[in-house]
Amino acid sequence: ALNKKDHRGCDSPDPDTSYVLTPHTEEKYKKINEEFDNMMRNHKIA
Secondary structure (H helix, E strand, O other), rough: OOOHHHHHHHHHHHHHHHHHHHHHHHHHHHHHHHHHHHHHHHHHHH
């Protein structure tokens, strides 16, 4: 029973870190999106 609990404790945090967006990561993606939008706009104008 103890072994199972330990394993579960180790397993649990992994999906959280994988799927939850930290503010830093969100900011990074936002910046990338903005840069991409600017690139597309400049491309259409050119």
